Amino acid sequence: MSKNKLGRIVVVGAGPGGLTLARILQLHGVEVKVYERESSIDARPQGGTLDLHVESGQYALQIADLFDKFQALCRPEGQDMRIVDKSGTVHYEEVSNEIRFDRPEIDRHDLRQLLLESLKEDTIAQGHNLQSIQSLSNGQHKLVFDNGVTDIADLVIGADGAWSRIRPLVSSAMPQYCGVTIVEVQFTEVDDRHPEIAKLVGRGTLFASSDNKGLIGQRNGHNRIRVYITLRVPENWVAESGIAFDKPEQVRDDLLHLFVDWDNSLRNIIRFCDASFAPRPLYMLPINHRWETQQSVTLLGDAAHLMSPFAGEGVNLAMLDATELALAIINADDLKQAIHNYEQKMFSRAAKAADESATNLDLFISPGNAAKLMAEIFKKLMTSGPLNDKEIPVTE
Numbered sequence: 001m002s003k004n005k006l007g008r009i010v011v012v013g014a015g016p017g018g019l020t021l022a023r024i025l026q027l028h029g030v031e032v033k034v035y036e037r038e039s040s041i042d043a044r045p046q047g048g049t050l051d052l053h054v055e056s057g058q059y060a061l062q063i064a065d066l067f068d069k070f071q072a073l074c075r076p077e078g079q080d081m082r083i084v085d086k087s088g089t090v091h092y093e094e095v096s097n098e099i100r101f102d103r104p105e106i107d108r109h110d111l112r113q114l115l116l117e118s119l120k121e122d123t124i125a126q127g128h129n130l131q132s133i134q135s136l137s138n139g140q141h142k143l144v145f146d147n148g149v150t151d152i153a154d155l156v157i158g159a160d161g162a163w164s165r166i167r168p169l170v171s172s173a174m175p176q177y178c179g180v181t182i183v184e185v186q187f188t189e190v191d192d193r194h195p196e197i198a199k200l201v202g203r204g205t206l207f208a209s210s211d212n213k214g215l216i217g218q219r220n221g222h223n224r225i226r227v228y229i230t231l232r233v234p235e236n237w238v239a240e241s242g243i244a245f246d247k248p249e250q251v252r253d254d255l256l257h258l259f260v261d262w263d264n265s266l267r268n269i270i271r272f273c274d275a276s277f278a279p280r281p282l283y284m285l286p287i288n289h290r291w292e293t294q295q296s297v298t299l300l301g302d303a304a305h306l307m308s309p310f311a312g313e314g315v316n317l318a319m320l321d322a323t324e325l326a327l328a329i330i331n332a333d334d335l336k337q338a339i340h341n342y343e344q345k346m347f348s349r350a351a352k353a354a355d356e357s358a359t360n361l362d363l364f365i366s367p368g369n370a371a372k373l374m375a376e377i378f379k380k381l382m383t384s385g386p387l388n389d390k391e392i393p394v395t396e
Helices: 016-027 054-063 067-073 108-117 195-201 248-258 264-272 314-330 335-364 370-382
Strands: 009-012 033-036 049-051 081-084 090-094 105-107 124-126 130-135 141-145 150-153 155-158 176-188 205-210 213-220 224-232 278-284 297-299
Touching (some): 009 016, 016 033, 016 054, 016 108, 016 314, 033 150, 049 213, 054 067, 054 314, 067 108, 081 370, 090 370, 105 108, 105 213, 176 264, 176 335, 195 213, 195 224, 195 264, 205 370, 213 264, 224 264, 248 264, 335 370
Parallel strands (some): 009 033, 009 155, 033 124, 081 205
Antiparallel strands (some): 049 105, 081 090, 130 141, 141 150, 176 224, 176 278, 205 213, 213 224
């Protein structure tokens, strides 16, 4: 299909998936416009570290001709991992002195910046929050943003995350609570200010889990560590727990009480973290979420297959979706058939990853000594190859 016959392509959402799609389309001379609700890349916290897998996230960056720049930014040593229980007993540890690139880490902010800088000027319209989208009789869609801007698109791609405004055009599915809420905290200048925490987490990830609770600590770039305090609680827990999350010292005391029987080295994570606590319930779409193909609209990433972060696949799937969709569009003789073929492959791999994610969530946040059971499974899996083990994304 000629580039002119593709018409106007609009992407809603400038996360890694939407940006990867735009980058690959532009490499092949296809015009694309990206709308993003945030006013800038630094408008809100961008989440922690991501591990990009060879067959998905790294593959996408190769197709996007950004792999060399990625290698200069990533941290191969971030693959180290330790699993402990509430007593601090180590049940599994993986530390490598080799420089390996099977799942290196990169901060989400750095990945987005890499992709943003690769796009043509004026590709992205930031500060554009989608207010409504209307299907027109000629097959196009009219997008209306809350700042008064409107656009007419021949193809709309929803890369707008968990609470996608584009998803209702193809599916009535809504995200459902996973049963787990995380409270995100961080340490800045950690090596200097809290060397004991830096040593505890190490160069990669610390998993601590017992009694339906967990602490997931991840080494980030720029001398930071991000920790996810993980709790199996009702969906309305944040509102009804009585914890005033805008009062750091009260939050600290309340969370310490929840971990009262944990080893002091682990409780120090709560005791000494920076004075910012961000609670976030985790949601997922149905594991086999799918829809009937339409010629003028489709989805990628969390908009298509939101899942919990416990399979480490969120950003990797989004970037692989973006790559395969971009190539499908570029090479299409029949656009609807090309989108259908993309969606069928995406549905299949997403269902597998979502099932793995749900299983891992139930394993990690479970009664008793979940760390011991988790370690046993890791040991078995690692004998047959690397395990995709971590990523806590911020949904768009």
